Amino acid sequence: MTEIEKLKKLTGESDEELLSILLNDAEEFVLAQTNRTRLIPQLQKTVRDLTVIAYNRRGTEGENSRSEGGESYSFNDAPKQIYDTIKQFRLARVGGKVYEA
Template sequence: MTDLEKLKKLTGESDEELLSLLLEEAESFVLSYTNRKKITSGLDKTVRDLAVIALNRRGTEGEDSRSAAGESYSFESAPKSIYEILNKYRLAKIGGKVHETKAE
């Protein structure tokens, strides 16, 4: 099952163009944050999780919190658990360069 198919199942969203865009942006964020050139197998789920978060937050972009009908909601940039996973895969820059092991 592809990531797009998994995302459709997880969210119930049928707009494949939207879901593809969210996956693409989530992957770009993960690659940028971890200083990697490609997604490793341990980051696949994190990319999907970020895409789901982005889908659920549509319409609340730029908000830190919201109150309505006696209920309050606060928004983080991403849950701490996401950053804990990303930090495990983050590569350090040495002399402004990233040294990533090449796949065999």
């Protein structure tokens, strides 16, 4: 099953172009945070989780909280476990260079 197919199941969204854009953005974020040029299998779920979070947050970008119809919603950053996973697979820079196997 492809990542787009998994995201369709998780979100119920049928717009593959939207899911692809969100998936690419999440992948670029993870690669930038880990100093990597390619995604390793251990980070696939992290990218998928970030994509689902981005999908769910559409229309609320930049908001910290919202009240509607007597209900209050607060928005947090991504869960700590996502950032912990990203940190675990981060490559260090040595002399300004990153050595990726």
